[in-house]
Amino acid sequence: MTLHIVNQSPYRTSALRDCLDAMADGDALLLIEDGVYAAGAPTGIAPIPAGTYCLQADAVARGITPAKSITLIDDERWIALCVEHTPIVSWF
Amino acid sequence: MSQITLAICRHAPYGNALAREGLEAVLAAAAMDQTPDVLFTGDGIFQLLPDQAAGEIDQKSLHRNLQALPMFGVEQIYVCQRSLEERAVSSNRLAIAGINLVLVQDTGGLISRYQHVLSF
Amino acid sequence: MIFSLVVYSAPHAGESAATAVRFARALVDQGHRLYRVFFYGDGVHSGSALAAPPQDEQDLLGQWQALYREHGVDLVVCIAAAQRRGVLSQSEAQRLERPAANLAEGFELGGLGQLADATAHSDRIVTFGGSA
Amino acid sequence: MSQSVTIEGREIPLDKEGYLRHLQDWSPAVAEYMAASEGIDLTEAHWEVLNLLQDFYRQFELSPAMRPLVKYVGQQLGPDKGRSIYLMQLFPPSPARVASKIAGLPKPTNCL
Structure with missing residues (x-):
């Protein structure tokens, strides 16, 4: 199963949309850096799948409160996700 | 048999160095007999447009570099069909001599076959 | 598990240079092996010894160098990308007849073959993309 | 200097x-x-390869590494010449680098 990592705001580039188009069943999605702007209120640009992960520090830093369906994680859990998944694809 | 590495090219040529440097990385790996598979998706499909006259902006033609792929042992590339449709680019404009263009609908399924993905 | 990282963003330009070094530190702290960090594109600026950020800002160069000192992490700056952007070792500066060298201690210049080699020798590759 | x-x-x-x-x-x-x-006396066999290198560069805007050079020479001049040993004899010790230099192609970026 693939781990997809998105670090771009959904309002600025197509990274998130391209990523969602390329997700297979069972894949995981992690939002980091400006990608966390997709984790707040529903954007209307692209619905975020349930079970999506969000790097907590990046959300907190930006004053973003992620939706309830999103799992907040730290760097350790991020690494664990990398161990659990292959390949790892970054969208930027 | 699936390969170890997939290179995903999703940036347009010229506006971003990543398109050229991604291709250089693919060529370098191929020259070392570690030829990756290559997927063009998103704006990366614009790299494949014919009639690029990059000399007009004092750049080298990425399209000509792409034509060298068969010399490096890359004889097939994957192209995301949805990206082509979104951008109104017809796949029959994209022919490159010596390269078999494989249109992909299920990019997620393709990606899942590899151990490593390098994004460019 | 053996990891390699690929870094595209210049320090203090895109955030991902900082994310990458934080991730790298967390990796080795958890006992994973970091086989190589490959700096490509604008990421090659990470290897410049001339960066002098103010004291109240992150010292990314120092953090990479600490990883090199403490864990022998292989910090490879792509030579082709570095030549274009002006990150040169002493010998490259001489060879290319440039007036100064700036490759920081702990970093080495290497070819793109080192990226291919990293994919062959790592269980996982994580790319830290640019933002431009 | x-x-x-x-x-x-x-x-x-x-x-x-x-x-x-x-x-x-x-x-x-x-x-x-x-x-x-480089200690090389150019013969017709050398020129055949140098001309091909210039064709390669014009066609692809790249200086070839060894593997593509061998393939290209093989395609254009036949399998007898499309072998690394043949190119090695003409342009020792590193045919892609030495022949590219003599053919006037850009200096490679990736060799230390």
Whole structure:
């Protein structure tokens, strides 16, 4: 199963949309850096799948409160996700 | 048999160095007999447009570099069909001599076959 | 598990240079092996010894160098990308007849073959993309 | 140390490794000079490969590494010549690098 990592705001580039188009069943999605702007209120640009992960520090830093369906994680859990998944694809 | 590495090219040529440097990385790996598979998706499909006259902006033609792929042992590339449709680019404009263009609908399924993905 | 990282963003330009070094530190702290960090594109600026950020800002160069000192992490700056952007070792500066060298201690210049080699020798590759 | 040579009455600036500073300065006489500095006396067999390298560069805007060079030579000149040993005999010790230099292609970015 693939781990997809998105670090771009959904309002600025197509990274998130391209990523969602390329997700297979069972894949995981992690939002980091400006990608966390997709984790707040529903954007209307692209619905975020349930079970999506969000790097907590990046959300907190930006004053973003992620939706309830999103799992907040730290760097350790991020690494664990990398161990659990292959390949790892970054969208930027 | 699936390969170890997939290179995903999703940036347009010229506006971003990543398109050229991604291709250089693919060529370098191929020259070392570690030829990756290559997927063009998103704006990366614009790299494949014919009639690029990059000399007009004092750049080298990425399209000509792409034509060298068969010399490096890359004889097939994957192209995301949805990206082509979104951008109104017809796949029959994209022919490159010596390269078999494989249109992909299920990019997620393709990606899942590899151990490593390098994004460019 | 053996990891390699690929870094595209210049320090203090895109955030991902900082994310990458934080991730790298967390990796080795958890006992994973970091086989190589490959700096490509604008990421090659990470290897410049001339960066002098103010004291109240992150010292990314120092953090990479600490990883090199403490864990022998292989910090490879792509030579082709570095030549274009002006990150040169002493010998490259001489060879290319440039007036100064700036490759920081702990970093080495290497070819793109080192990226291919990293994919062959790592269980996982994580790319830290640019933002431009 | 920068240098220049005078070839056919023209002054040609070279960098310290003997590469042309300006690619447009290349001429067959310049090639003869550069080959001599690599200890190579250019024969027809050499020229056949040099011309192909220039074709390769015109076609692809790239200087070839060894693997594509061998393939290209094989396609154009036949399998007997499309072998690394053949190119090695003509342009020792590193055919892609040495022949590219003599053919007036850009200096490679990726060799230390």
